[in-house]
Amino acid sequence: MKSNFIRSLVLCSLIILFFSCETEKKKRQLNLPKTDLAMENMIPIPVKVIPTDSGFALDQFTAIYTSQNVTGFPEIGQFLADKIKEKTNIDVPVNVDEIPEREGVIYINQSDSLELDAPEAYQLYITKDSVILNSNTAAGAFRGIQTLRQIIPNSANDTLASYEVWPIPTGKIIDSPTFGFRSSMLDVARHFFSVEDVKKYIDLLAYYKFNTLHLHLSDDQGWRIEIKSWPKLTEIGGSTEVGGESGGFYTQEEYKEIVAYAAERYIVIIPEIDMPGHSNAASVSYPFLNGNGKTPELYEGIEVGFSTFDTRKDTVYAFLDDVIREITEITPGPYFHMGGDETHVTKMKDYIYFMERVEKIVHKYGKKAIGWDEMVHGDMDSTTIAQFWASKENADIAIKKGMKIILSPAKKMYLDMQYDSLSKYGLHWAAYIPTDSAYTWSPQNYEGIPVESILGIEAPLWSETVGEIGELEYLAFPRAIGHAELAWSIPENRDWERYKVRLANQAPFLDRMDVKYYPSPLIDWEKSKYSYKEIDKD
């Protein structure tokens, strides 16, 4: 009797095992339709994409494994899992001990392959059974998972199995950036933006493979970073903004939080203190700094060029030594931006003396100096980087001096320029910049600047006309997405007509992120329903 019972128990278990294996097999044999490798969804466009004709089933059985003893890789695996959860609501375990039913596996591997030599290079091999992401560096792996995020369809397929499947198109993607410096700038001085706003901007930049964010931390209208040895800078200088709103500033702890958040996304923060002009907020806080001969008062307008530090006072340099020391101490990135633009009330010889002296302070604290292009009139060190925004002559001088250039030509890259005469926000002193104009030019071939002299490109977002994150997003998006492609992709792969389709396909992501982008009439946003597309079999 007892042995019969045991026999039927064993039989039952075998039957259950058989059926569960069958379900497993069914899953393994999921016949995913032939697909287009979602070329239409990737921005920046990768160097090479070789589609094969199937799909990897991202579903409840998927797991992520990463190189475990390489710094950054497990965290990148977790980052990907978090983003998959946000998009699909699937919980994908990361580096868990082998679970038998996990069969679709995403591997994120550190690889020393020579093919992956360029910093931030990665390769993605997507087959029916696995996704393998190889990269030499954690930064490359991080860029690679952005590509993967982009090719996960926006909605699940529920006809392939009894559970939801997000089929990722199979194929091979080989990719690396054109420029190692891909940046945007936020002007948090004209209007202050909260830590949360900056983090959201960083998230958007990261998705499009930017690797740098420049923060314009001081200007006539506001000083936005706590300096412990000079507390009035934020008490007084941080108290207002354009239009007389309440202003604000980052404590050093908050700034560190931004830096850390950016670092988790492989984005470097560049702090800028603009000087000797654009310095009214500092001089109101400590009037001895002022060199324009007028009693400084808080300023809430949008004129430029009226303020200057006193360039011939040692106490001004002692003050700047403290400021640069305190900021560089909490800035792990290699750069410090010393401004230098539009110093209309500073005599040229004083300006030159000033920039050369400040450059030395920046070096003393172990950073590379960056300055707006006017700065090249000084006898600057060849490691100092000139940010070309307006003057080609200045760019030429920089090149002659062996300096590298950051391209930010206002008429192509200024995100605060209006799209057209009807744009709600923005200025238009440099140009109207519609979405196509922001994209249809080549940094490799801009006004004869040799590509060897270009460190990279940066899209600045000045904030005289925008005080809310939604307004800022209206100016930045979609143009910054085009700049991301100019910075990363090779010119042969860029084409406005095809880009337009890929840009339209960003709408579901931008909507999910609650980005108030400008719905450019040049883009057919209605067609933006990226989902896993079946290709006609015949």
Ligand code: TNX
């Ligand atoms: C010029 S670009 C400026 C900024 C303004 C911007 C407005 C540069 C180095 N200086 O101070 O905010 O134009 O578009």
